[in-house]
Amino acid sequence: MTKPKIAFFDFTSCEGCQLTVVDLLQTHLGLLDLVEIVQFREAMTEKGEDYQIAFIEGSCTRESDEERLYKIREQADLVVALGACAHLGGVNAMKNRWSIENVQTYVYGENGKDNYESYGARPISAVIKVDAAIPGCPIDRFEFLKIVQMVLQGRTPKLPDYPLCVECKLKENGCLNTMGKPCLGPITRAGCNAICPTYGDGCEACRGFAPEANFEYMREILRGHGLSEEDIDARFSMFNHYQLMQMGEDAPLSKPIVEPDAPLPTSTFAAPQEN
Amino acid sequence: MSLYILSKEQLGEFVEKLQAKFRVVGPVRTEYGYAFDDITKPEQLELNYSTTILPPKKYFLPQREVLFEFESETDDKGLRSYEVRPIFQEVEPTVIFGVHTCDMHGITLYDRVFAEGYRDEHYVERRENTYIIGMECLTPCDDASFCKDMGTLSAPQVYDLHMTPMNDHYMVDTGTERGEKLLLDHVYVEMARKEDIQQLGQVLSSKWPRFKMRLKVTRDQTPSLLTLGYKAKLWEELGEKCLACGSCTNVCPTCFCFDVQDEMDINMTDGERSRVWDSCQLREFALVAGGHNFRDTKASRVRHRVMRKGKYIKQVHGITGCVGCGRCERACLVNITIPGTINNLHDEMHPEPEKA
Numbered sequence: 001m002t003k004p005k006i007a008f009f010d011f012t013s014c015e016g017c018q019l020t021v022v023d024l025l026q027t028h029l030g031l032l033d034l035v036e037i038v039q040f041r042e043a044m045t046e047k048g049e050d051y052q053i054a055f056i057e058g059s060c061t062r063e064s065d066e067e068r069l070y071k072i073r074e075q076a077d078l079v080v081a082l083g084a085c086a087h088l089g090g091v092n093a094m095k096n097r098w099s100i101e102n103v104q105t106y107v108y109g110e111n112g113k114d115n116y117e118s119y120g121a122r123p124i125s126a127v128i129k130v131d132a133a134i135p136g137c138p139i140d141r142f143e144f145l146k147i148v149q150m151v152l153q154g155r156t157p158k159l160p161d162y163p164l165c166v167e168c169k170l171k172e173n174g175c176l177n178t179m180g181k182p183c184l185g186p187i188t189r190a191g192c193n194a195i196c197p198t199y200g201d202g203c204e205a206c207r208g209f210a211p212e213a214n215f216e217y218m219r220e221i222l223r224g225h226g227l228s229e230e231d232i233d234a235r236f237s238m239f240n241h242y243q244l245m246q247m248g249e250d251a252p253l254s255k256p257i258v259e260p261d262a263p264l265p266t267s268t269f270a271a272p273q274e275n
Numbered sequence: 276m277s278l279y280i281l282s283k284e285q286l287g288e289f290v291e292k293l294q295a296k297f298r299v300v301g302p303v304r305t306e307y308g309y310a311f312d313d314i315t316k317p318e319q320l321e322l323n324y325s326t327t328i329l330p331p332k333k334y335f336l337p338q339r340e341v342l343f344e345f346e347s348e349t350d351d352k353g354l355r356s357y358e359v360r361p362i363f364q365e366v367e368p369t370v371i372f373g374v375h376t377c378d379m380h381g382i383t384l385y386d387r388v389f390a391e392g393y394r395d396e397h398y399v400e401r402r403e404n405t406y407i408i409g410m411e412c413l414t415p416c417d418d419a420s421f422c423k424d425m426g427t428l429s430a431p432q433v434y435d436l437h438m439t440p441m442n443d444h445y446m447v448d449t450g451t452e453r454g455e456k457l458l459l460d461h462v463y464v465e466m467a468r469k470e471d472i473q474q475l476g477q478v479l480s481s482k483w484p485r486f487k488m489r490l491k492v493t494r495d496q497t498p499s500l501l502t503l504g505y506k507a508k509l510w511e512e513l514g515e516k517c518l519a520c521g522s523c524t525n526v527c528p529t530c531f532c533f534d535v536q537d538e539m540d541i542n543m544t545d546g547e548r549s550r551v552w553d554s555c556q557l558r559e560f561a562l563v564a565g566g567h568n569f570r571d572t573k574a575s576r577v578r579h580r581v582m583r584k585g586k587y588i589k590q591v592h593g594i595t596g597c598v599g600c601g602r603c604e605r606a607c608l609v610n611i612t613i614p615g616t617i618n619n620l621h622d623e624m625h626p627e628p629e630k631a
C-alpha cells in the first residue's frame with residue numbers, strides 16, 4: 001500500500017497545534033508507517049507539493065492568504081482544519097468586534113496602520129471547503145490520531161456532539177459550577193476529556209459549542225456566579241466570536257457583538273501612540 | 276443471617292487484614308466531598324460520608340470496559356478477515372465498604388438486568404469477585420435524597436456484610452456465607468447477644484422519623500400518574516431548561532445504558548471494542564441510521580428518563596427504576612429533579628379545586 005502524503009500549513013496561529021503533532025510523533029512514531037509527511041515547516045525543511053491530505057492550522061486573516069488556501073484546496077483530496085483557529089476562527093476573531101481600521105491603528109499606531117494587510121479573522125471553512133476539523137486550543141493529540149485513522153479508513157470523522165459535562169462526570173470531577181467557578185462545559189462540544197475542569201479551571205469552549213447548546217440557561221448559571229451580562233458575553237465569545245457573529249440577531253448575547261468604532265480596551269500590548 | 280459485633284477500634288485492623296488479599300475500596304474524602312476510591316490506609320475510609328458523585332456501579336459496569344480485541348488481515352484479493360479475542364480482565368477480588376442502602380437497591384436492579392435472565396459475563400465476573408459491605412443510613416445524607424419515598428431505606432439482599440453504626444461498635448449482619456467467612460477470617464468478633472439485638476432494633480426503628488417524604492404520591496401511584504401525564508405541559512417546560520448534559524443519568528445508580536465503540540491501533544489492522552456509558556439525555560442516543568431521531572426534542576428525552584425511573588423499569592424488571600438517592604438532583608445545574616417533576620406533574624394533572 002502506498003502511504004498517503006500529508007502536509008501541514010499554518011496561517012494566523014500560535015503554532016501550538018502543530019507543536020502538539022510534533023510532540024505526538026515522539027511517542028507514536030508508528031504514525032509514519034501510515035502516512036508520509038511531505039511538508040511540515042515545524043518539523044522539517046524539505047517541501048513536497050504532491051500531498052493528498054492537507055492539515056491547516058490557523059485562521060485566515062488577510063485577503064492575500066485566500067490565494068494560498070485555494071492552491072491547497074486544489075492540490076489536496078482532503079482538507080482538515082487543525083485546531084480552534086482554523087476550525088472556529090478562535091481567539092483571532094475577537095478583533096472582529098471592531099472595524100479593521102480601528103484595530104490596525106490600535107496595534108500599529110497611526111503611522112504604521114497602513115503597512116500591514118489585515119481583514120476580519122475567519123475559520124478556514126469560510127474560505128474553502130473543509131472536509132474535517134480537529135477542534136481545540138490546542139488540539140488533543142489522541143483525537144488527532146483518531147481522526148487521521150478515520151480519514152485513512154475513508155470514514156467521515158465524527159466529533160462528539162454532546163456537552164463536555166459527560167466526560168467530566170465520567171471522571172467523577174467535582175462540578176466547578178457548583179463550587180463557585182464558572183464553567184462553560186454544558187454548552188461546549190466534548191472530546192478533550194474535560195481537561196480544564198479536571199485541573200480545576202472552568203471550560204472556555206475552545207472546542208466550539210455543542211449542537212444543542214442551551215445558552216439561555218447557561219447564562220442563568222453564570223449569573224449565579226455574579227457575572228455581569230457583559231462578562232458573560234465575553235466568555236461566550238472568547239473562542240467563538242466568529243460563530244456568534246454568524247448567528248446575527250439570534251446570537252445569545254446581551255448586546256450586539258460588533259462595535260466598529262468603539263475604543264479598544266487599553267492594553268500593555270498596544271503600540272505606543274506617536275504624538 | 277447472623278449478627279456480630281465489630282468494635283469501632285477493630286475496623287482499622289479488619290481493613291488492613293483484608294488489604295493483604297483484596298482490593299479494598301470505599302468512600303474517601305475529595306476536594307468536593309466524597310467518592311468511592313481505593314483505600315490504601317484504613318484511616319482514609321470515611322464510613323460516615325454523605326454521598327458520592329458516582330455510585331458504586333462503576334465497579335460493576337466501568338465507565339469504559341474493553342469487551343474484545345481484534346486483529347485483521349487483508350488477503351491478496353483485498354478481503355479482510357478478523358480474529359476476535361474476548362477480553363475478560365482478571366477482576367481482582369474486591370471488597371467495597373460503605374455502600375448505602377439506596378445504592379444496594381441500585382445493585383439489585385443491575386443484577387436483574389445483567390445477571391438474571393440475560394447473563395452478561397463481564398458483569399457477572401465483576402459481581403462475583405466483589406464483596407459488598409453495606410452501611411445503614413441513620414440520618415438522611417442531605418435534602419436531595421428521598422429514599423423513604425422510594426422504599427430503599429432498608430437494605431435489600433445483595434450484601435455480603437451489612438454494618439449499622441452503634442455508639443462504640445458496628446452491628447454487622449452477614450448476608451452471605453462468603454460474607455460471614457470474610458468477617459470471621461479477618462477479625463475477631465463476637466456474636467451479638469440478645470440485648471445487642473434489642474438495641475439494634477431500637478436504633479433502626481428510631482431512624483425513620485428523621486427521614487422526610489418528598490413525593491406527593493406514593494411510588495405505587497407514580498406509574499399511573501406518569502401514564503396520565505404523558506402529554507403534560509410540564510415536559511416542555513423542563514425541556515426548555517435542560518442542558519442535555521447527561522449528568523443525571525451518568526450519576527444514577529440505576530442507569531445502565533451503554534454504547535459500543537471500536538478503536539483502532541496505530542497500525543490500523545488491530546483494535547479493540549469497548550462499551551462506554553451512554554445517556555438517553557443526549558441527542559444521538561435515539562438517532563438511528565437514516566437520520567431519524569426517536570426523541571429529537573429535549574422535552575421528550577427528559578420525559579423518557581422520568582418515565583423509565585417511575586414506570587417502564589418497574590414494568591420490565593419488577594422494581595422501581597429510581598432508588599431516591601438524590602444524585603441527579605445534586606448534579607443537575609438547572610434543578611430538574613425527580614420529586615419536583617413528580618409533584619409538579621401531580622399538580623398539573625390534579626389541580627386544586629378553586630376555593631369558592
Ligand code: SF4
Pocket residue numbers: 013014015016017018057058082083084085086090091136137138139
Ligand atoms: S488553536 Fe490555539 S494552539 Fe492551535 S494554533 Fe490556534 S491559538 Fe495556537
Ligand code: SF4
Pocket residue numbers: 164165166168169173174175176177178183184185186194197203
Ligand atoms: S465542571 Fe464544567 S464540565 Fe464539569 S460537570 Fe461541571 S459544568 Fe460540566
Ligand code: SF4
Pocket residue numbers: 136137164188189192194195196197202203204205206207208
Ligand atoms: S475543557 Fe473546554 S477550554 Fe479546556 S480544552 Fe476542553 S473544550 Fe477547551
Ligand code: SF4
Pocket residue numbers: 523526527528529530584596597598599600601602603604613
Ligand atoms: S433518578 Fe436520580 S434520585 Fe433516582 S436513583 Fe437515579 S440519580 Fe438517584
Ligand code: SF4
Pocket residue numbers: 516517518519520521522523524556577603606607608609610611
Ligand atoms: S442533569 Fe439536568 S440539565 Fe443535565 S441532562 Fe439531566 S436534566 Fe438535563
